[in-house]
Amino acid sequence: MEKIKVLIIGSGPAGFTSAIYTSRANLSPVLYEGIEPGGQLTTTTEIENFPGYPEGITGSAMMEDLRKQALRFGTDVRRGIITDIDLSKRPFKVVVDHEHEIEAESVIVCTGATAKYLGLESEAKYRGMGVSACATCDGFFYRKQDVAVVGGGDTACEEATYLASICRKVYLIVRKNYLRASKAMQERVFNTPNIEVLFEHNTAEVLGDDEGVTGVRVVSTAGEERTIPIMGFFLAIGHHPNTEVFKGQLELDEQGYIKVVPGTSKTSVEGVFAAGDVKDPHYRQAITAAGSGCIAALDCERFLLAQ
Ligand code: NDP
Secondary structure, three states: OEEEEEEEEOOOHHHHHHHHHHHHOOOOOEEEOOOOOOHHHHHOOEEOOOOOOOOOEEHHHHHHHHHHHHHHOOOEEEOOOEEEEEOOOOOEEEEEOOOEEEEEEEEEEOOOEEEOOOOOHHHHHOEOOOEEOOHHHHHHHHOOOEEEEEOOOHHHHHHHHHHHOOOOEEEEEOOOOOOOOOHHHHHHHHOOOOEEEEOOEEEEEEEEEOOEEEEEEEEEOOOOEEEEEOOEEEEOOOEEEOOHHHOOOOOEOOOOOEOOOOOOOEOOOOOEEEOHHHHOOOOOOHHHHHHHHHHHHHHHHHHHHHO
8 A cells, every 4th residue: 555644635726835835845745636636726717816926827827837836846746536535543544536545644635615606508608708706816807897796695795895896886696585694794785886786586697709708697586587788797606615525534614614723724633634715715715725735734744743
């Protein structure tokens, strides 16, 4: 059986940052890229808010740079998915792609979260061309334009309010006749003059052309149809943390995010650390994921030194 010191699961900014730090500390990490090599950033367009890129950079190019940086210091980057893991005792036993078995002295979990989409064909067609699940990332591209946000939770209200500060008009498409968001967030939405809330409305189709999104067709629960011209269509209907394989082994919160000791990356199992969106339902930024990847690498290094 293959024996390794550090196993990093996931290849977003958290995974590669942990890899850069642990390889520079001579811990010979092995990183498995998972289902979506490069993580969520590869599905966004331009990234303008990651410090150090004054001209901006595409998500794919940034992930390629992070990968190259990890390889430069000797990270063993592999294609593969962790299909089984036993964290009940050390060394931890891990199965990759149902066949390859590994024993790892420590594990850094950076499996991220996946934004939920409505599942419409038209929505998939314009993903990255006006359809986005991150207003903080992509809102700026639609400044002074009209946009729509789907959802009625805190994220939807927060994103609608943010977009209202840069866009001309924001339509908030809510399927029920009330917002699920906290009272304070609701008030902010209702007090923002350029947000129009469409209660009891569902999205039937995202409309567009070769350039990207041009509008959205919505239907009310009473059956009335309406086409709204917009340039950006933002989903804010929640995220799934990618923690299925850790259920019953690591302590998770009620939404499935990994619980860590506040201010650290330490999970409920000694020797297992978590970084990035898999433990963060709030900030979800590339830069915060990268920062938490650094924290996990340092926590992991200290843990291994103490052994
Ligand atoms: P939530 O699960 O709270 O809300 C999801 C929203 O999307 C709901 O309004 C839901 O509608 C709607 N929705 C789900 N599926 C569909 C669909 N297929 N079509 C249309 N609408 C749909 O997710 P959030 O991301 O908003 O929040 C996650 C957690 O993070 C919450 O606990 C929230 O409080 C917290 N949070 C806190 C913030 C803060 O404190 N500043 C900021 C952001 C998040 P319905 O109500 O009908 O189910």
